[in-house]
Amino acid sequence: MRVNVTVSLKAGVLDPQGQAIENALGSLGFKGVSHVTQSKLISFDLDSTDADAARTQVTDMCEKLLANTVIERYDIALEQD
């Protein structure tokens, strides 16, 4: 199955990349843009057919490697083949 993990900053954590994008869009003349955030999307193939087992395993990956859970939250989406 294909796994998509979105890792984003928790609410209240400063997002300088998002702020830089918002400022740059404004400088380029784009109006009406606000609350810009930049997150990471990590995708991979996982050799598993059991969605529950896969979700448990991917949660473990997020806690150990993919996210810094002090400042980041993660969202897991599984696409069955």
Add this chain to the structure above:
Amino acid sequence: MRVNVTVSLKAGVLDPQGQAIENALGSLGFKGVSHVTQSKLISFDLDSTDADAARTQVTDMCEKLLANTVIERYDIALEQD
């Protein structure tokens, strides 16, 4: 409306971040993981109610700022309020 832009490397472009994640997951003992890619997810509020006009405007943002279209492709998703 909320706009979600996914910016990912085009097929064939080296993805060292994805490779580093794949190696690290293997080192941590996670099996069966392959084809790891890391992309950027840029989200923002856009002060617009016309989906067609919004898509045109966001495409312009991608071409001018959000993506390096030589090596990256982008996918735009709009969420109406």
